[in-house]
Amino acid sequence: MINVGDKLPDVSFQQLSSDGMKNPTTADIFAGKKVVLFAVPGAFTPTCSESHLPGYIALADEIKAKGVDTIVCTSMNDAFVMSAWAETQNADEISFLSDGGGAFHKALGLTMDTGDFGGVRSKRYAMIVDDGKVTVLNVEEGKSFEASKAETILAAL
Template sequence: MIEQGQNLPQATLSELTKDGMVNHDVTELFAGKKVVLFAVPGAFTPTCSESHLPGYVVLADKLKEKGVDLIACVAVNDAFVMKAWGEAQNASELLMLADGDASFTKALGLEMDTGAFGGVRSQRYAMIVENGVVTTLNVEPPKSFEVSKAETILAAL
């Protein structure tokens, strides 16, 4: 599993924009920026939709006041689903990133197999990344939602 002090792995994450599909190189996307990156097991799932993503939507301005350049949500879903979920949650201030094949999640060592429920998904986590280096990493234990909340990350900044 990735640890604090390590660089994010080389990977590509997708985003569906009004101009079409954009494939972001993680190294380039995070270069020279302070980023809050959080991951959810799946778009439109209960905790993710009722608490996790909404917390970052509500606190986006406060996170940016603390010097955060970019707030990004990633899930092992496709870019079409991530765009629809972002629109449904009024997440216009956030970058909704798709890790469709779970390659980024696996490179981080933060995947979990949910079996027939959804297959390989991401564990729930949040991290602060500065210029591509993980400075804070909060991974939730199974069936928990505390350390990856927007409020917890805001307090860590």
């Protein structure tokens, strides 16, 4: 599993925008920037939609006031699902990146197999990344939801 002090792996994501499908790389997103990244097991799922993402939406201005350039939400859902989820949540201040094939999360060592429930998915976690290097990493254990909350990350900034 990735650790504090490690550089993020070099991968491409998928992102649906008004200009069509884009494939930003890790370097495009993180190089020279301070980024808060949080991952959810699945868009439209209860904890993700009712608590995790809404917390980051509500605290986006406070997080960015701490010197954060971008807040990123990622999941192993496809870019169409991520885009629809962003739209339904009115999450304009968050950048949604799809890791549909799981290359990013597998390289981080942050996947879990949920079996018939949904297959391989990302673990729930949040990190602070400075110029591509992980400075804070909070991975949830089991079905907990505390370490990756927006309030927890804001306090760590």
